[in-house]
Amino acid sequence: MTTQNEALTQWVNEVKELTKPEKVYWCNGSEEEYNSLIQEMLVSGELLKLNQTSYPNCYLHRSDPTDVARVEHLTFICTENKEDVGPNNHWMAPKEAHAKMQALFEGCMKGRTLYVIPYCMGPIKSPYARCGVEITDSPYVVINMYLMTRMGKDALKRIEREGQFVKGLHSIGELDPDRRFIMHFPEELQIQSFGSGYGGNALLGKKCHALRIASWQARQEGWLAEHMLILEIENPEGEKHYIAAAFPSACGKTNLAMLIPPEAYKGWKIRTIGDDIAWLHLDATGRLRAINPESGYFGVVPGTNPKTNKNAYVSIQHDTIFTNVGTTADNEPWWEEKKSGEPTTDWKGNPYDPEIGPAAHPNSRFTVPAKQNPCYSPLAEDPAGVPISAILFGGRRRELAPLVYQSKDWKHGVLIGAGCASETTAAAAGAVGVTRRDPMAMKPFCGYNFADYWGHWLSFDEKSDNLPKIFHVNWFRQDSNDNFLWPGFGDNLRVLRWIIDRCEGRVGAKETPIGYLPTAEDLDTSGLDIDAAAIDSLLSIDNAQWRTEFEAIGEYFDEYGDRLPEDLRRQQQKALADLD
Ligand code: OXD
Ligand code: MN
Numbered sequence: 001m002t003t004q005n006e007a008l009t010q011w012v013n014e015v016k017e018l019t020k021p022e023k024v025y026w027c028n029g030s031e032e033e034y035n036s037l038i039q040e041m042l043v044s045g046e047l048l049k050l051n052q053t054s055y056p057n058c059y060l061h062r063s064d065p066t067d068v069a070r071v072e073h074l075t076f077i078c079t080e081n082k083e084d085v086g087p088n089n090h091w092m093a094p095k096e097a098h099a100k101m102q103a104l105f106e107g108c109m110k111g112r113t114l115y116v117i118p119y120c121m122g123p124i125k126s127p128y129a130r131c132g133v134e135i136t137d138s139p140y141v142v143i144n145m146y147l148m149t150r151m152g153k154d155a156l157k158r159i160e161r162e163g164q165f166v167k168g169l170h171s172i173g174e175l176d177p178d179r180r181f182i183m184h185f186p187e188e189l190q191i192q193s194f195g196s197g198y199g200g201n202a203l204l205g206k207k208c209h210a211l212r213i214a215s216w217q218a219r220q221e222g223w224l225a226e227h228m229l230i231l232e233i234e235n236p237e238g239e240k241h242y243i244a245a246a247f248p249s250a251c252g253k254t255n256l257a258m259l260i261p262p263e264a265y266k267g268w269k270i271r272t273i274g275d276d277i278a279w280l281h282l283d284a285t286g287r288l289r290a291i292n293p294e295s296g297y298f299g300v301v302p303g304t305n306p307k308t309n310k311n312a313y314v315s316i317q318h319d320t321i322f323t324n325v326g327t328t329a330d331n332e333p334w335w336e337e338k339k340s341g342e343p344t345t346d347w348k349g350n351p352y353d354p355e356i357g358p359a360a361h362p363n364s365r366f367t368v369p370a371k372q373n374p375c376y377s378p379l380a381e382d383p384a385g386v387p388i389s390a391i392l393f394g395g396r397r398r399e400l401a402p403l404v405y406q407s408k409d410w411k412h413g414v415l416i417g418a419g420c421a422s423e424t425t426a427a428a429a430g431a432v433g434v435t436r437r438d439p440m441a442m443k444p445f446c447g448y449n450f451a452d453y454w455g456h457w458l459s460f461d462e463k464s465d466n467l468p469k470i471f472h473v474n475w476f477r478q479d480s481n482d483n484f485l486w487p488g489f490g491d492n493l494r495v496l497r498w499i500i501d502r503c504e505g506r507v508g509a510k511e512t513p514i515g516y517l518p519t520a521e522d523l524d525t526s527g528l529d530i531d532a533a534a535i536d537s538l539l540s541i542d543n544a545q546w547r548t549e550f551e552a553i554g555e556y557f558d559e560y561g562d563r564l565p566e567d568l569r570r571q572q573q574k575a576l577a578d579l580d
Contacts (some may be wrong), residue, residue, distance in 0.1 A: 021114035029152015070200035086449025118156035119149040126383035132166035138195035147296040168204030186216035188498040212447035228278035236267030245392035249427030258311035262490040271377035286464030289385035304312040305339040319369040324437040326359030335360035362426035395422025401474035403538040406516040413470025415571035451563035515577035
């Protein structure tokens with residue numbers, strides 16, 4: 001396969017000149033191609049066969065132990081104007097970044113194959129979908145892109161028709177953490193990533209394109225590219241709603257998107273449209289419609305079991321790539337909280353010793369086609385996307401944030417999203433469990449200045465009077481003994497039900513200074529083993545704590561100086577005043 005597109009041919013030739021691969025291979029996206037790459041990687045040792053009787057077509061990849069998560073400190077947005085990327089990003093001048101990357105890529109593919117991967121983010125026929133081409137020297141990247149995106153022939157055809165695509169150049173280099181950079185050039189629609197094979201750093205369609213570059217384009221073009229799951233909820237009467245929810249990495253997006261209704265919720269159905277990224281566009285009626293640009297899930301494995309997420313658990317019993325899990329004596333994949341089997345080998349390939357560490361890396365991952373999910377919604381393929389009724393923001397907050405509250409209006413909802421904080425997780429290199437501001441769960445992914453991003457969010461209020469309602473949820477409240485107050489998982493449907501009923505105007509709430517909260521009567525807790533004191537903590541606010549919070553949010557906003565939208569400052573000051 002080659003192409004008629006001159007810009008693409010020229011770019012591939014330039015990269016070939018620079019990186020000096022042994023061969024160039026154009027990916028067509030076929031199953032045969034996927035299978036033959038798997039065979040090659042089994043021979044090279046990049047993949048290991050798992051037990052093919054109990055886990056057919058499942059393979060294990062062990063990363064370099066220093067390359068197991070996103071590297072936010074090595075991720076840069078390179079624009080002419082430093083102010084355009086804001087204090088939320090690391091900036092490098094494009095000229096300097098290009099020179100640095102040029103030196104790294106020089107001859108880096110000697111003896112390797114250069115793979116050209118044309119891909120489409122979103123249903124191939126969707127007007128909202130966007131294409132890119134990733135060049136990589138990693139067959140692991142190719143097989144993951146096969147599972148996560150629509151890649152190959154059809155994507156190339158679309159690129160040839162449209163003439164526009166995002167250029168992503170990737171090499172694993174020597175996997176040396178000191179020679180690792182993830183560079184984005186939004187003004188040039190380019191990504192360059194060197195020195196890492198880890199998903200978020202190397203599968204360039206995902207975080208780099210579908211969030212960082214796409215958020216930049218979305219602002220210019222009037223849409224939103226967000227770190228959100230998309231789910232469909234159907235009640236026993238057959239009424240359907242679509243919810244988009246932004247939670248930081250490893251905070252339960254995949255679990256919520258695949259929720260199994262609890263016993264008491266017979267007749268309710270949840271279907272998954274997406275588990276990580278949503279692209280949202282206003283339609284002619286002013287509704288926000290969402291597509292999932294991805295076609296697979298790159299999910300956190302530890303904690304997945306038939307109780308926490310049966311749909312994910314079932315999905316990964318076959319045709320799955322596991323990265324950095326442990327294995328059992330009979331060569332099945334194993335991870336913490338799997339609830340069956342015993343590990344004998346850890347994720348590094350050493351004999352398992354609990355004294356040394358967990359069997360699976362806390363950020364070990366599964367890559368699986370979305371269609372393997374038992375509650376996959378065929379609407380994930382709908383070129384028109386789905387109309388969103390409610391947007392949820394949230395994160396891990398041990399304290400402070402109640403189980404759920406609704407914003408007073410759109411602009412107040414933007415304040416809620418912009419003020420979000422969450423405890424860090426193993427999805428990114430660095431300390432875990434540290435509370436940090438993570439506006440709209442986009443801290444690591446917004447490809448431009450957050451001040452401009454919040455302004456963009458606020459601007460939707462002028463564009464439509466048919467926008468989704470905005471809510472904040474927190475499944476992670478703990479008591480003073482570190483016990484979770486809310487059962488979470490399937491029972492989160494009780495909260496979603498209140499949210500939908502609020503959207504439909506058929507359930508009550510009490511107005512508080514931070515927004516609308518359900519009373520104990522408004523939220524269905526029937527049949528739950530939860531005492532009144534816990535419900536009270538989950539559904540109440542502490543004014544003094546919230547005052548401190550809004551002051552801290554104000555200080556955080558100060559970092560954005562004059563660029564901060566006045567409307568957002570007004571919202572923050574009003575929120576503070578409402579607490580007096
Ligand atoms: C992810 C992440 O992999 O957010 O989705 O890190
Ligand atoms: Mn994510």
